[in-house]
Amino acid sequence: MTILGLRSDVLLGPLPWYCLSCFTCLDRCPQGGDVGEAMFAIRNLAGREGNIPNGIVVQAQSLFETGRVVTPSRMALIHREKYGLGKEPAVDVEAVQKILRKTSFDKLIYKGS
Amino acid sequence: MKHVKYAFFLGCLIPAREPNYENSVRKIAPELGIELVEMEGANCCAPFSIQSLDYASWLALAARNLCIAEEMGLDILTLCNDCYESLLMTNTILKGDKGTRKKVNEILADVGLKFKGKTDVKIFSDILYEDVGLEKVKTAIKEPFNGLRVAVQPGCHLTKPKRIHFGERMGITALEELVEATGAKSIAYERKEACCGGPLRGVNDEVALYVAKQKLDGMKAAGVDCIVTVCPFCYLELDMSQLEIKRHLKEEYNLPVLHFAELLRMAMGMRLEDWEIRAHRISVTKVLNMKEAR
Numbered sequence: 001m002t003i004l005g006l007r008s009d010v011l012l013g014p015l016p017w018y019c020l021s022c023f024t025c026l027d028r029c030p031q032g033g034d035v036g037e038a039m040f041a042i043r044n045l046a047g048r049e050g051n052i053p054n055g056i057v058v059q060a061q062s063l064f065e066t067g068r069v070v071t072p073s074r075m076a077l078i079h080r081e082k083y084g085l086g087k088e089p090a091v092d093v094e095a096v097q098k099i100l101r102k103t104s105f106d107k108l109i110y111k112g113s
Numbered sequence: 114m115k116h117v118k119y120a121f122f123l124g125c126l127i128p129a130r131e132p133n134y135e136n137s138v139r140k141i142a143p144e145l146g147i148e149l150v151e152m153e154g155a156n157c158c159a160p161f162s163i164q165s166l167d168y169a170s171w172l173a174l175a176a177r178n179l180c181i182a183e184e185m186g187l188d189i190l191t192l193c194n195d196c197y198e199s200l201l202m203t204n205t206i207l208k209g210d211k212g213t214r215k216k217v218n219e220i221l222a223d224v225g226l227k228f229k230g231k232t233d234v235k236i237f238s239d240i241l242y243e244d245v246g247l248e249k250v251k252t253a254i255k256e257p258f259n260g261l262r263v264a265v266q267p268g269c270h271l272t273k274p275k276r277i278h279f280g281e282r283m284g285i286t287a288l289e290e291l292v293e294a295t296g297a298k299s300i301a302y303e304r305k306e307a308c309c310g311g312p313l314r315g316v317n318d319e320v321a322l323y324v325a326k327q328k329l330d331g332m333k334a335a336g337v338d339c340i341v342t343v344c345p346f347c348y349l350e351l352d353m354s355q356l357e358i359k360r361h362l363k364e365e366y367n368l369p370v371l372h373f374a375e376l377l378r379m380a381m382g383m384r385l386e387d388w389e390i391r392a393h394r395i396s397v398t399k400v401l402n403m404k405e406a407r
Contacts, residue, residue, distance in 0.1 A: 014316075014317070017316045017317075018320065020269070020308045020312045020313065020324075021161040021165070021312055022269040022307075022312075023270075023273035023274040024269070024273065024307075024308075026275075027274055036274065039165075040164055040165055040168065041168075047165070047166045052166065053315060053316045055314060055315015055316055056165070056316070059162055059163075060162075060163065060166055063157055063174075067156040068125040068157045069162070070126050070129045070130060071125075072128065073130060076129055076130055076132050079133075079388055079392075082388075083136065085128075085132050085139075089123055089151060089152070089155070090154060091154060091155065091156050091157075092154035092156065095156070095177065095224040096156045099170070099220055099221070099223070099224060100174075102173075102220050103167060103169045103173060103220060105166070109166070
């Protein structure tokens with residue numbers, strides 16, 4: 001659809017983000033078509049048009065700020081301390097940010113905010 | 114007993130939301146001859162949500178974790194289907210494609226790392242099956258779950274896509290045989306290999322719930338006692354969605370969701386602690402009582 005000129009119909013709507021990335025299509029395609037990879041390419045393009053679901057923006061910003069897409073809940077921290085698992089393993093956030101600045105990931109996810 | 118050593122990749126979700134999963138693995142691994150070595154400074158695996166935003170960022174962040182394991186001289190042990198898929202996919206791409214490897218190494222040079230292609234990525238259940246072996250696991254079982262009817266939820270990325278999982282990786286069969294080694298029975302049900310719906314959380318919660326409901330319907334129709342999974346996202350989705358379905362659609366499943374590591378730990382004769390039992394949204398006491406009744 002994108003190649004046929006329906007670019008904005010594809011990239012600005014919610015459809016690219018409804019793919020579960022389960023890769024069932026990829027394993028099933030008799031022609032060996034890599035539908036999963038095509039979906040990633042389309043979502044990369046949609047993101048550059050500013051079309052990113054809020055839930056994914058939250059994950060991405062957390063990744064940039066903490067090096068993790070999910071940070072510990074208060075309860076998890078209490079349980080870790082109390083039951084001998086200790087603090088969460090430390091992430092080298094500085095290295096993560098260096099990488100993500102180089103790939104301009106920060107510009108992508110903080111755009112317009 | 115054969116002793117194996119792995120770089121322990123914990124990821125984000127498990128230490129942050131499911132420390133009960135981590136705790137069970139830390140308890141059973143040494144008993145089965147698996148040494149877990151912490152990966153200093155490792156970052157998020159960069160799951161497919163990040164691959165969806167920016168391909169280069171995904172590859173570089175996943176590759177950074179692979180480089181840490183390379184420097185440790187160890188293969189990686191993951192506990193999460195999504196960490197497994199991301200790291201294994203990146204490893205496969207970078208090992209096979211010199212051009213992409215060169216580009217990723219240019220990014221990694223800024224943090225003093227270089228991908229050399231010297232590590233392998235495995236998931237806990239495959240390690241139990243291949244390195245420890247089914248017979249060793251069976252001899253470690255002290256209190257079997259005889260007769261427990263289990264719906265195994267393998268999760269998509271345990272085996273998909275096929276092109277990154279090579280011949281010897283057994284995936285679903287291995288997991289089912291391991292579940293049966295605990296004395297439980299793995300029951301066939303509709304949509305076993307289908308997605309739990311979790312990836313749609315935060316994108317479209319209504320559709321996510323619908324996908325989860327289809328899975329739960331299949332499990333309920335097969336008459337299982339509980340769900341057992343290796344994936345922390347499937348665990349969260351199937352546990353949480355049962356509460357939401359009860360609230361919004363007035364339907365009840367009451368299917369406890371257990372991590373495979375918890376099932377194995379209990380079968381090995383180690384009890385779950387109270388805080389771990391309480392970590393399950395759908396009460397697991399039904400499963401614990403069945404065991405004690407025997």
